[in-house]
Structures are given as C-alpha cells and as structure tokens.
Amino acid sequence: MKKFLLSSGLMFGLSACGTTYVLPDIDESSATRAKSMFVEAQTEASRKTVSQATAERRFQRVARRVEPVAEKFCEAETASLNGFDCDVQVAIDIKAKERNAYFTYAKDKPVIFMTMPILQDMQNDDEVAFVMSHEYGHLIGRHIQKQKQQAMAGALILGALTAYSNAQAASAGVSYDPNDVGRNMELGAAAGSRAYSQSYELESDTLGARIAKASGYDPVKGAQYFARPEDARTEAGNLSFWGTHPPDEKRLATVLAVSAQIEAKQGLQRKQLGERRQTQDTQAEF
Secondary structure, X not given: OHHXXXXXXXXXXXXXXXXXXXXXXXXXXXXXXXXXXHHHHOOOOOOOOOOHHHHHHHHHHHHHHHHHHHHHHHHHHOOOOOOOOOOOEEEEEOOOOOOOEEEEEEOOEEEEEEEHHHHHHOOOHHHHHHHHHHHHHXXXXXXXXXXXXXXXXXHHHHHHHXXXXXXXXXXXXXXXXXXXXXXXXXXXXXXXXXXXXXXXXHHHHHHHHHHHHHOOOOHHHHHOOOOOOOOOEOOOOOEOHHHHOOOOHHHHHHHHHHHHHHHOOOOOOEOOOOOOOOOOOOEEEO
C-alpha cells in the first residue's frame, strides 16, 4: 500500500508539471503534408553554409522583428504571474562549435542563444525566426521551472521508495546497499526532468509558430529546417545537432496544424493556470 501511495504521489507530482496549453490536434491533412515534406527533404542537395557576416546580419535583422512581438506576446500570456520577466536578451553564442539554439537564464535574466554554426546552416530568415520564436516558447511555457519541479519530485519519490524498501529488508534481516537511496534519487531526478520533454518541445513549437507568424514570417517554411536527413554522429563520433535533436514529422505536423488554427482565427487554449514562478538556473535546448 505504501509503495502504491508513493508511486501515485510521483505521478501526481509530475502531472502538475505538464504543458500549460492544449497542443493542437494533428489532422490527416497536416500529418500527410508533414510526411510529404520529409519525403521531399530526402532528395534535397546538401546545404551550403553562409559566411559569418551574412549569418550575423540575418540574425540581427530577424531579432529586430521578433523580439518586440515575442515580448508583447509573453507579457500577455504571463500577466497573471507576479514578476515574470519577459525582457529577453537574444544573442549569438560565438564560442559554441556545434549547431544549437537554447533558452537559459544568466544571473536570473532570460537569455536566448543561437550558435554561429546553426545560423550559418540556415538558409532564410523564416528558419531563423521560427527557431528564435521556439526558444521564446520555452520561456512562456516555463519549461525550465517545470523540469526542476519534476526532477525534485522524481528524486524525492524514488528515494523514499528505496528507503522504504531498505527498511523492509532490514526488518527481515536481508542485506541491502545503503548507497541505493542516493543513486536512486539521482535516477529519479533524471527520469523526472525528462518526463514531459517531448510535450515541451511541441508546446514551444506551438507558441513559436504563433510568434513567428505575428512577426511577419512563415512558420511552416521556418519549421522545414527540421525536414531533412542527417547522420546522427559527426566524423569525430560525437552526437551531432540532429543526433541529439532528431527531425520529427510530428513537430512539423504540429506547426502545420497551428498555422491552420491561425488561418481560422483560433486562439491558444490553456490547460492550467496560476503556476508559481520557480528559481531558474539551467537551460532548455532547441
């Protein structure tokens, strides 16, 4: 009974950390079109990288349009949250050597970074705008805070289950490893932090598509950055950008579904309200 209650507590604790918004239903039209885009992507020629100067100009041009729209969107969506900071610094991570984009906090201030390699790989303003807007989605969805809550819940619950199991073993005269509690707390934290990772990505795509569209860009064209094949590993054997973040038809289908909602003048639908702001000191990646 105690194990059942602890397991139920874990599920309840993590369920409170799900998405804030209802994700769009993927209808047959969106799913079919997404699949077709992926098939077409298989025949695309390799991309030619642009110069750093061209990539930086494109980044600055897009940021000037996306930032004010995204900040206003963020303020409207988080108006009920006391002291929520929507003033995001958008910058290029000039030190990173791999293609990536991520949202994080620096000294409690929200920051969106895009690396130079991913900017040089992108072929148009729509791609830059969609990825940048997607990162704003992580801020508005409060994914960093929720992942921290999930990690804490996972660590506490799995640690408690292990401690209970050890106590039962001790009372029965059975040997056990006292280090199991610490190890399982780490496992619980890792499992908890990943519990809704796919849903958070889809929520960021949902929000990002709306921000990109409101900024004057085509979110579907931008999301086509996903729709191309690539080896999972670099020549050095390390995970590449796409190996860590594999292309996914569902993400592209989600953007297509959101675009259809926008055309039909359908607004966002909330699942839950009034979540409290938590400490931010990690990052949510693209």
